[in-house]
Amino acid sequence: MVNVAILGFGTVGSGVAEVLTKNGGLIDQRVDDLLRLKYILDVRDFPDSPYKDCFVKDFSVIENDPEVDIVVETIGGAKIALDFTTRALKAGKSVVTSNKELVATHGYELLQLAKEHGVSYLFEASVGGGIPILRPLTSCLAANELTQVTGILNGTTNYILTRMIKAGLTFEQALKEAQDNGYAEKDPTADVDGHDACRKICILAALSFGQHVYPDQVPTEGIRNVTLEDVAYADSCGYKIKLLGRCIRQPEGKVCAFVAPHLVPASNPLSGVEDVFNAIAVTGNAIGDVMFYGRGAGKLPTASAVVADVIDIAKDLKRDHRNEWGPGATDLVVSPDIITSRWYVRAQAPVDQVRLACGDIQLLARAGAPAGEVAFLTAAMTEPQIKDKLQSLDVRSRFRVLD
Amino acid sequence: MVNVAILGFGTVGSGVAEVLTKNGGLIDQRVDDLLRLKYILDVRDFPDSPYKDCFVKDFSVIENDPEVDIVVETIGGAKIALDFTTRALKAGKSVVTSNKELVATHGYELLQLAKEHGVSYLFEASVGGGIPILRPLTSCLAANELTQVTGILNGTTNYILTRMIKAGLTFEQALKEAQDNGYAEKDPTADVDGHDACRKICILAALSFGQHVYPDQVPTEGIRNVTLEDVAYADSCGYKIKLLGRCIRQPEGKVCAFVAPHLVPASNPLSGVEDVFNAIAVTGNAIGDVMFYGRGAGKLPTASAVVADVIDIAKDLKRDHRNEWGPGATDLVVSPDIITSRWYVRAQAPVDQVRLACGDIQLLARAGAPAGEVAFLTAAMTEPQIKDKLQSLDVRSRFRVLD
Structure with missing residues (x-):
């Protein structure tokens, strides 16, 4: 028996409960064990929910129950979710989440914490909703x-x-x-x-x-x-x-x-x-x-990705399921200023002035363009280069072209 | 140390050797062990190959070498490949392949054999080339x-x-x-x-x-x-x-x-x-x-999928990596006759006759159509139904519409 607790009974949390129930038979078969939804944590009351016996309002019930193997965090945000995730990992429970904010801001430390406690922190649903990525x-x-x-x-x-x-x-x-x-x-x-x-x-x-x-x-x-x-x-x-x-x-x-x-x-x-x-x-x-x-979103697609992570952990609770990456650094990320691309520009300017400023351009047309509006694609260059060329022009829009 | 043998040094086999070499550093890191290409089986000579010391011509060298953990079968076909795959699995070696013919015709028995011998038979590259599917x-x-x-x-x-x-x-x-x-x-x-x-x-x-x-x-x-x-x-x-x-x-x-x-x-x-x-x-x-x-094909994309399977096995040689499915049965697969869809039809016939035969249709046009040619989309129906309706017409093409 593998016991699961869901934190937060919102769109994704309730979707996870629904998928665990609807596809329970095939999930148990794939896990080769019984997967049971033991708790749902939410501050609200759901007296008519089919899961009404699972609801608790106090996280420490889940934290202190040694039967709980996997905690699904679908609260969102990086405050309570961070606290509960930290406590769950420290209590030796694997955590699965759809919370991109938490992973993007605290992923490294939470992965380290999972590693220290021999458990997993998985977050397939945090990017692309249900898309396996x-x-x-x-x-x-x-x-x-x-x-x-x-x-x-x-x-x-x-x-x-x-x-x-x-x-x-x-x-x-x-x-x-x-x-x-x-x-x-x-x-x-x-x-x-x-x-x-x-x-x-x-x-x-x-x-x-x-x-x-x-x-x-x-x-x-x-x-x-x-x-x-x-x-x-x-x-x-x-x-x-x-x-x-x-x-x-x-x-x-x-x-x-x-x-x-x-x-x-x-x-x-x-x-x-x-x-x-x-x-x-x-x-x-x-x-x-x-x-x-x-x-990329939606109740059941996102739940599909969450439950896939749950199944992956439940299939072998002792296996090392860690995603892992190193710490960040202030000089790790370089500015997109170095990336050359063609640029789309829309400006209020005479074409001659644009050609003088930008050199070889491809002019674009649209029906109903007002006098003096010009739009064009440039040759490939960096953002500082295009900014420099455009500084004398009245630019209304400027976007990169993906080549 | 995890030892790999490649069977067949054709397009895919040589691509696997190339990926193992080119990305060797990061692969060893991901496996958390040293992955070594020990043998390449091919009947031909490759005196100038960078892998020239690996070549053998006799499969039993690989079969009988207890150091070989993983055999990559990129021979193709369902004859020699079946023989070598069977012998490798029986010798307790996991097998990775890109050979769709072998998997489609003997997958069930080879998966059973792998299971019996506690090894894996993986074939990500057999469908969609490099695409993870x-x-x-x-x-x-x-x-x-x-x-x-x-x-x-x-x-x-x-x-x-x-x-x-x-x-x-x-x-x-x-x-x-x-x-x-x-x-x-x-x-x-x-x-x-x-x-x-x-x-x-x-x-x-x-x-x-x-x-x-x-x-x-x-x-x-x-x-x-x-x-x-x-x-x-x-x-x-x-x-x-x-x-x-x-x-x-x-x-x-x-x-x-x-x-x-x-x-x-x-x-x-x-x-x-x-x-x-x-x-x-x-x-x-x-x-x-x-x-x-x-x-869906090509040397390095296909090799990418093969090597991903090799890494997956090498990361934990003792883990159960089995794909698994049940045996086939003569009455398992039902005819597409039951699937309704709209149909595209091109015929040599007067429009009135077509309408009489097929009822509600959407006529299509093309430049330069000869007199008497008619093309149209039908309402949704099964293949026996459309065949029946068309039997009096001179039909030139008929394809399903994917809705």
Whole structure:
């Protein structure tokens, strides 16, 4: 018998309970043991829940019960969740989580703590929702030196951009629609400003390159500055605007990581990833490019990933299931200033002035462009170089092109 | 020290040696032991190879060397490979292979043999080349009851179809080009007639649904009957023609599996999979749809998957790494006759006669269609139903639509 406790009966926590129940028979078969949901911790009462006998309000009940083998943390945030995760690991219980904020900010120390206590800390659901990505990175691609990870990591912003592209909605209209459909929070900051994608690229960078990358080391730009004009110009040259999290291996073990809107060419499979779907492209020195695609959020998809981690631990409680990476460092993460790419620019300026400033450019057209508006793609250069060239121009938008 | 022997120094075998060498440092780190390439079995001489000291011509040297822990079988076919795999497993050595023919035809018995001898038989590289798919199916998606797998499983046919769609080449021209580029064999039968895709869908079905599915139980249609006319009509309604391997869970543990060209709508991410790339879409009752995408063949991508299996075994030689499934049965696999779908039909017939025969249809158009040619999409129905409706018509092509 393997006993599980769920912390937090919100969307993901209740999804985990549902999957454990619905697929209980096949899960027990795969674990080759009985997996039992023993506790659910929540401050609220759920008198009508089918799990009503499992609810407790005091974490120490779980912490002190030697029968509990695996704790599923689906509280979110980095305060109570940090406290409970720390205490669970110290009590010799493995912890599984979907909490990207906690992993991105405290992953290294929690992995160390798990190691010290001979237990596991797994977090497949923290990136890409249900998409299998972390375990493939560390096992199926283990024969590779990984060089790059590029992902559409946030479903909310991808939904908003898709609606701007396909339905011609403005950012504000598309955000409102996303909120009405439950795809965006009332306070959409974490999604719209790229913080959620930032946490996920930190986790991907740590697993791919072996050292903790902290969110505050990663330059992050959201999608508030993407306009319908930009969407139309991008479309005219066969590109889609996507919010990408990227990490790129650098010499001497350094890492370049950033989050920003990009123009993605139609030939890149990331350009076809629409609505709330996520996709993560990984480049390795043997495999070349692979891509993982699916629902990046949602109750049951996320629960699917959480329960996969639970099964993995439960199959062999004594086995070493550790993800592991080294500590971060202030000089580990290098600025994306070194990455050259072509640039998309929209400006209010005469074409002659633009050519004088930027040299060889590819002009773009859109229906209904006002007099004096110009949009173009540049040759490949770094961000300081393009900034320098554009300084005399009235620039309205500037995004990288993913080549 | 973990010792590896490679059987067959062809494309994949030499790729495995190359990856083991090139990424040796990081592989040893991931295994937490020294992984050594001890033998390469090949009948040919390679006096200038950097591995020249490893070559042997007699399998019994490997079979009888107790130092050899892992045998990599990259011979192909189901004769010598079967003999050597059987002997290696009986000698207590784990076996890793990219040999889809052997796994599809003898997987059950070889997995049983591995189990009896407490060793592993792994074959991630047998499906999707380097794409991580088998391990994600059995571990990351373990919380799901899987209901469907749909894949573009053969790079050669996908390359041919892509060149027909994009460059307007006929099947014969595209095949010739694929042969000139080394993407197709001189005898292209196994690829073009769908046998390679068939073997792969058998392996996917066995892992997803738990019982061995034999290639001769799976109705298989290749792409020889796909014409440029069909490609043009499909394009006119936003579809791409793709060769799909499909398996679908049926009631009472039965399986429906088949290989056939399909019209795939642009909204389905499989439609964007071009050239020699493969992609596998999996549906589970918690995760919904996920897709895995990458290079389905090639020296280093395939070697990447082989070496990942080697690492997995080497990390813990005593651990149970078994894939496992039950025996096949003559009544396990049900005919795709029960699967309803819309159909694409091209015929030489008056439209009135077609409407009379097929009822509600969506007519398609293409530039330069000769008089009397008609192409259309039907309502959803089974194959016996559509055959019955079409029997009085002069039908030139008929393919399923993937909805």
